[in-house]
């Protein structure tokens with residue numbers, strides 16, 4: 001940080017002294033102030049050079065410097081305002097001027113231009129080697145030894161019988177529904193508080209989603225709401241073909257009561273564990289509690305292949321059929337023969353190499369994300385208007401994203417406004433997922449709430465996710481914490 005007093009000069013300062021100060025401070029800029037210490041203009045080494053070229057000697061004073069209005073910002077600035085101003089005027093230094101006209105700070109571009117993102121990829125040591133092996137052996141095609149090994153290694157890591165590596169988590173959910181016979185006119189129950197990819201494959205199959213609310217203890221599917229949805233389905237004589245249970249932000253749903261309901265009606269569960277690889281439910285790996293489980297390796301997930309997904313199940317025939325459908329449903333014939341419709345959904349051998357390397361560091365990544373969560377909770381413990389996403393005793397969450405709610409009664413600010421204020425400080429926070437039953441796309445779909453009031457509506461209105469990457473540095477996180485406190489406490 002630049003010490004503003006060390007770079008302040010007056011019109012009485014000699015050029016020689018000004019050059020020496022500039023050299024000593026290595027600030028790239030001087031501040032010309034008047035006798036009262038009020039800021040007048042900035043001085044660069046170019047300004048001093050021009051004085052010399054105009055024939056003013058080293059012993060001349062700065063009296064000859066032209067009067068000029070410098071670009072400045074007032075002390076209520078946001079980082080984004082400051083950066084916009086620097087960009088607009090192609091400058092790298094920006095004095096901050098208080099109400100009395102004094103320079104209180106000089107912002108430097110390289111210190112300001114630092115965006116903190118929600119969740120970014122975090123490579124380990126081994127990915128490159130697996131990818132290079134794919135190049136060495138020319139296994140660049142989809143499929144290949146990395147794909148087979150990634151499937152085996154992931155199945156082993158989560159303790160499931162079989163796994164099929166796919167091009168995305170969305171593709172995995174789509175195949176899961178297809179495998180369970182979901183088709184035209186069918187209904188599928190689905191968690192409402194989720195990313196759209198949990199539900200869109202239902203529509204791909206020509207089926208209709210019915211959305212189920214969250215319960216307040218895990219923010220995941222409510223057994224009370226699911227029970228009422230089943231009661232209504234029984235009454236209407238239209239049971240769903242499947243139930244998509246989502247594990248939100250790295251935390252498993254409370255599966256036992258959900259499974260009891262589904263078993264009673266003979267309806268299989270697709271566990272959307274796209275966000276919860278590495279989490280556990282009552283000691284059991286997340287993603288292995290339903291008939292079929294789904295993981296995602298999208299760029300923002302806890303481990304990534306840049307894009308990819310995995311479908312897992314203990315049913316070998318089901319997973320084998322997933323691989324068949326994912327490679328254009330090609331019949332076992334020497335010529336190209338097809339008896340049913342398939343997809344091009346397999347993962348490439350290169351990306352599977354990235355996945356193998358990432359899987360090796362999964363436990364470290366989970367630990368790091370949980371630590372990020374703890375640092376937020378401890379660092380902001382005094383702000384009672386913040387409540388953290390709960391972790392029930394049966395859950396081991398990965399804390400993929402640190403999620404919290406802002407009590408609207410004790411702040412004058414909505415979660416949306418808070419997210420926007422953080423954004424102005426170049427901190428990427430996000431509102432919680434907008435529930436599916438509130439999406440224009442699904443406005444016509446049926447919805448069952450947890451109780452009289454909808455839990456997911458309340459969470460959406462008050463919740464947000466904070467930067468949570470496993471590679472978030474201590475200094476970055478401290479900046480988020482300090483900024484949050486200063487916004488909430490009007491600093």
Ligand SMILES: *Cc1c(COP(=O)(O)O)cnc(C)c1O
Pocket residue numbers: 167168169170171194195197198246272274275295296297298307308309
């Ligand atoms: C990311 C995500 C998906 C989709 O995974 P992709 O690999 O991006 O297709 C599905 N469901 C949830 C809950 C997700 O967060």
